[in-house]
Amino acid sequence: MANTRLGLTNLLLEPGVVLKNGTGGGAPALIESAPYTMSNLLNGDRSSLWKTSVLTSAATYRIDFDLGATVSLNAGAMMGYRLATGVGPGVDFLYQTGAYNPVGVWTYIDTFGADRRDVGVVGATVSARSVRFLLSPGDVSETFSLGGFFVGEVSDLGGIHSPGGVHTPFQNRLETPLANGSVVIARLGDPGHTWTMPWNSIPLATRNILRSAQGRPTTFVLVDHEGNFFEVYLRGGALTEGLGGGVGLYDINLELVSMP
Numbered sequence: 191m192a193n194t195r196l197g198l199t200n201l202l203l204e205p206g207v208v209l210k211n212g213t214g215g216g217a218p219a220l221i222e223s224a225p226y227t228m229s230n231l232l233n234g235d236r237s238s239l240w241k242t243s244v245l246t247s248a249a250t251y252r253i254d255f256d257l258g259a260t261v262s263l264n265a266g267a268m269m270g271y272r273l274a275t276g277v278g279p280g281v282d283f284l285y286q287t288g289a290y291n292p293v294g295v296w297t298y299i300d301t302f303g304a305d306r307r308d309v310g311v312v313g314a315t316v317s318a319r320s321v322r323f324l325l326s327p328g329d330v331s332e333t334f335s336l337g338g339f340f341v342g343e344v345s346d347l348g349g350i351h352s353p354g355g356v357h358t359p360f361q362n363r364l365e366t367p368l369a370n371g372s373v374v375i376a377r378l379g380d381p382g383h384t385w386t387m388p389w390n391s392i393p394l395a396t397r398n399i400l401r402s403a404q405g406r407p408t409t410f411v412l413v414d415h416e417g418n419f420f421e422v423y424l425r426g427g428a429l430t431e432g433l434g435g436g437v438g439l440y441d442i443n444l445e446l447v448s449m450p
Contacts, residue, residue, distance in 0.1 A: 194387075195312065195352060196236040197265055197411035198402055201246050202341050203234045206258025210320075216292040218252040221245075226335060228253075234408070236337035236421065236449055242383040245279065245332050251325040255341070256290040266299065267310020267340040267411065268323075269421045270449070276332020278304040283311055285318035296322055302336065307380065308411075308419040312344055312362045331358075340411055340419075345399045350415045352390040359383050362450065383420060384450040385412070390441045391434035400442050404429050409449055421449040 201207070211228055212220035222228045226241035231253075245251060266283035280303055284296040318444040322339050362379040389400065403410060404424060412420045429444040 191352075191415050192312075192346075192413075192417060193349055194307070194347045194415055195413040196399060196403055197340060197342045197344040197349065198399075198406055198411065199342050200234070200338075200340050200411075201257055201261055201263060202232065202339055203336075204258070207232065210254040210256055210290060211252075214347075216296040218254055218291075218292065219248055219330045221251055223333070224275055225317050226317075231336070233337050234338065237430075239270070239335045239337060241274070241335040242333050245276070245325065245327040247327045247330050249327070251279075251327075252292075253322060253325070253339070254290070254292060255300070255339075256320050257318065257320075260287070260317050261263045261340055262315055263318055263321070263343050264315040265301075265310060265312045265340070265342055265413070266323065267308060267419045268304055268319065268336055268342050269308050270335075270337020271304050271307055271309065273304070273344040274333040274335060275408075276327065276334075278332065278334065279327045280304070282322075282324040282326070283411070284324060285316055285320040287317065287318040288324070289317060289332065290320045309420050310340060310413075310419045312413060312417070315343060339422075340421075342411070344411065344413055347389070347399060348392070348396050351387040354388050355372075357383065357388045358385070369435075380450045382450060384425075385422075385446040386443075387446065388441070388443045392435065393444065394440070395402035397431075397440040397442060400429060400444065401431075404444075412446060412448075419425075421447040423449070 210217040299313040
């Protein structure tokens, strides 16, 4: 069991990042079904999808990004994943130092299975210039869509949360009572999650991470204590803050909401 962690910056959305697929010079080919092209992976919009062409278990598929500079990172993830056909791929997360070389040395970080809307891995912090997501399909014919990849450095909050925190998984549905007392249940979309998190008597370093989350204009990544990934936003863009039980300690309360 680990601590709660936050990934506030997706390095793939920073200036200078290049999706190498389809650029030639030995880089992997484009893997896409128009109009859901791979270029959508760099626009930061979860609802603007990339959809694969038909993948087969007899092959592996590389998605390569040149980050434009050497950066520190420890996490990679797929966000807004939805399987269309097949059973879903296994995904190796790798990185490369130095100038991008598609056939050069790539260092393995970890593997995860694409089986949830948001899924990824956290490893040791490394310095990298390029990253690769290597897909190994688990069926002879499969396709999926994706809102985007996440690559970045997740920050450890030093605990799960203070006592009194609540995680609420919920179904997105309409419940309509009828005159005879029965209830019609209509599913509206994907299930969701909310988290009410108190952080009591935390040090300045933890407070700074939470204040940085409050300053984010868009979504960020939550990795819970069980290693589950979620793309979330801070409800109302707000948190409450007070002084904690000692010098240099703070009390902060916040509410997070998952993206559908």
